[in-house]
Amino acid sequence: MNETMVCAVGNVATQPVYREPASGASARFRLAVTARYWDREKSTWTDGHTNFFTVWANRQLATNVTASLNVGDPVVVQGRLKVRTEVRDGQQSRTSADIEAVAIGHDLARGTSAFRRTKQGETMTAGAPQQPEPSWETPAAEPPAERRPEPAAVT
Numbered sequence: 001m002n003e004t005m006v007c008a009v010g011n012v013a014t015q016p017v018y019r020e021p022a023s024g025a026s027a028r029f030r031l032a033v034t035a036r037y038w039d040r041e042k043s044t045w046t047d048g049h050t051n052f053f054t055v056w057a058n059r060q061l062a063t064n065v066t067a068s069l070n071v072g073d074p075v076v077v078q079g080r081l082k083v084r085t086e087v088r089d090g091q092q093s094r095t096s097a098d099i100e101a102v103a104i105g106h107d108l109a110r111g112t113s114a115f116r117r118t119k120q121g122e123t124m125t126a127g128a129p130q131q132p133e134p135s136w137e138t139p140a141a142e143p144p145a146e147r148r149p150e151p152a153a154v155t
Helices: 059-068
Strands: 005-012 017-019 026-039 044-058 074-086 094-106
Touching (some): 017 059, 026 059, 044 059, 044 074
Parallel strands (some): 044 094
Antiparallel strands (some): 005 026, 017 026, 074 094
């Protein structure tokens, strides 16, 4: 019962991959979360470090994620944090962070979305082409993150 629940706000970094094994539907995608802060010296918003998480969705959430999310979409993800450390072929240990999602939605602070309720047992991905497996490795040198507009002043 002592699980670490997190809420992460970021961008979809890879196209969701949908699988339907005997245990039930599953989808995963990479989430990029970049801290932004106000740089007083430059009087501008600056991007900080980017963290990447693998987000896992199951059952109906997996089906809805596959039908709703695309690379670059701003999203809010709530779920259980799982941190793993592994050693491959005697190389340096690698640490990865996964989020087992409970809820996922578009970040409406950065755009609009049109909600459509699914009916019980409806499969939105039927007939959709199978997505190729993306590379889950983080590149050594990542390109700069997409610039977001500065927050508007409230009057």
